[in-house]
Amino acid sequence: xxxxxxxxxxxxxxxxxxxxAMQLLSNPDRxxxxxxxRAPDRLYELQNEGATAIPCDVTKAEEIDRLLAAIxxxxxxxxxxxxxxxAAAHEIEDDTIQSMMDVNVIAPMIMxxxxxxxxxxxxxxxxxxxxxxxxxxxxxxxxxxxxxKHAVIGYTNALRMEVAxxxxxxxxxxxxxxxxxxxxxxxxxxxxxxxxxxxxxxVDRVADALIKLIDKPVRxxxxxxxxxxxxxxxxxxxxxxxxxxxxxxxxx
Numbered sequence: 454x455x456x457x458x459x460x461x462x463x464x465x466x467x468x469x470x471x472x473x474a475m476q477l478l479s480n481p482d483r484x485x486x487x488x489x490x491r492a493p494d495r496l497y498e499l500q501n502e503g504a505t506a507i508p509c510d511v512t513k514a515e516e517i518d519r520l521l522a523a524i525x526x527x528x529x530x531x532x533x534x535x536x537x538x539x540a541a542a543h544e545i546e547d548d549t550i551q552s553m554m555d556v557n558v559i560a561p562m563i564m565x566x567x568x569x570x571x572x573x574x575x576x577x578x579x580x581x582x583x584x585x586x587x588x589x590x591x592x593x594x595x596x597x598x599x600x601x602k603h604a605v606i607g608y609t610n611a612l613r614m615e616v617a618x619x620x621x622x623x624x625x626x627x628x629x630x631x632x633x634x635x636x637x638x639x640x641x642x643x644x645x646x647x648x649x650x651x652x653x654x655x656v657d658r659v660a661d662a663l664i665k666l667i668d669k670p671v672r673x674x675x676x677x678x679x680x681x682x683x684x685x686x687x688x689x690x691x692x693x694x695x696x697x698x699x700x701x702x703x704x705x
Contacts, residue, residue, distance in 0.1 A: 458667075459485045459527050463511055463564070464534030465499060466490030469583065469631065472660035473531060478502045487524050490534070511560040512552075521567055529667060530568060531581045532561040537598040550597050557601035562608060573619040580616075581666055582609055584627040586675070589684035613672070622670035628659050629680050 460477055464470040465488035477484045481503055488499050489509040500506040509520040511534055521527075536556040538549050561582060572578035587595050588602025605625065613623040631654045654676055662674050675681030687695075 457483060457485050458529055459487065459524065460529040460531065460667075461487040461524060461527055462489070462531045462533055463509075463560075464490055464532075464583075465504075466492035466495035468533075469628075469656055469659045469663070470531070470533035471495060471499075472656045473533065473663045474499055474504060475502065476660050476664050478504055487527075489520060511564065512555040514563055517560070517564050517567060521564070526571070527568060527578070529579045529581065530564070531583075531663060532564070533583050534560065535583060537595075539594045539598065541594055542596045545597055553597050553601050557598075558604045558608075561605070565612065569616065569621075572621050573616070576620050579622040579624070579667065579670055580612075581663060582623075582625045584609075584625040584673070586627050586629045586680045586684065589627065589680075590687045623672075624666050624670055625673045626659065626662055626666070626676065627673060627680070627684075628654055628676040630654065631656055631659055 462470050462474050462477075465474045467490065470488075470490060474486060474488050477486045478499070486499075486504040487507060488496065488504045489507050489511070490496055493508065496506040496508060505524075507520050507523055509516045511517060511520075534556055536553050538545060538553065540549075565580060568578070568580070582605055584605050585598070585602040587599040588604075588606050591599035591603075609623050609625050616623060659676060662676060666674065675684070
């Protein structure tokens with residue numbers, strides 16, 4: 454890249470979003486970094502590191518409009534905001550279902566709709582979404598979360614074809630379970646963390662993958678890579694994979 458790129462990260466105040474923001478901020482000659490998220494103290498911290506921090510509730514269209522108007526030109530957008538709760542489908546609260554859909558699905562769709570006209574006019578841009586292996590291989594007590602990530606897969610697959618003539622890249626990172634506070638909030642029993650054991654991804658590994666995508670856009674990245682193979686096997690023989698992977702599935 455011959456000029457500095459304007460990059461926006463949603464969900465930048467925790468987990469993968471925060472780690473990615475810090476990596477981008479370590480390259481001030483390459484990136485102008487804009488961040489938003491739910492934790493004001495972390496936004497202030499990122500601002501002190503050189504980011505332009507803009508509070509925004511991404512579930513409200515009028516706030517998305519205000520956010521994008523404040524930034525103007527964007528080259529890269531990383532949709533890192535996410536919400537999850539692991540519970541049986543008949544037990545999860547109505548408002549939690551709605552919140553997960555709003556944050557994980559509706560918000561990135563609405564923001565993308567707002568971003569596309571200018572990117573199409575400029576004939577360039579890069580949209581990076583955080584998916585999940587749960588969107589490919591669902592597990593018990595993750596029905597709603599898996600549904601939101603499956604929606605992201607369907608959306609981005611269609612979007613990629615629509616924007617290809619305008620030289621806009623669409624990438625999705627599909628991580629497995631990550632060792633972040635998100636996991637503890639999603640499952641306050643600790644059972645899921647115990648069941649996946651040593652298979653948790655380090656947050657910096659996911660952040661590294663996002664940074665590499667900026668330099669070399671690809672369709673998708675699976676983390677760890679073997680999960681890309683597992684999801685293909687699941688599509689061919691779901692009953693076998695469910696049985697073989699039973700010990701890794703969410704337990705009662």
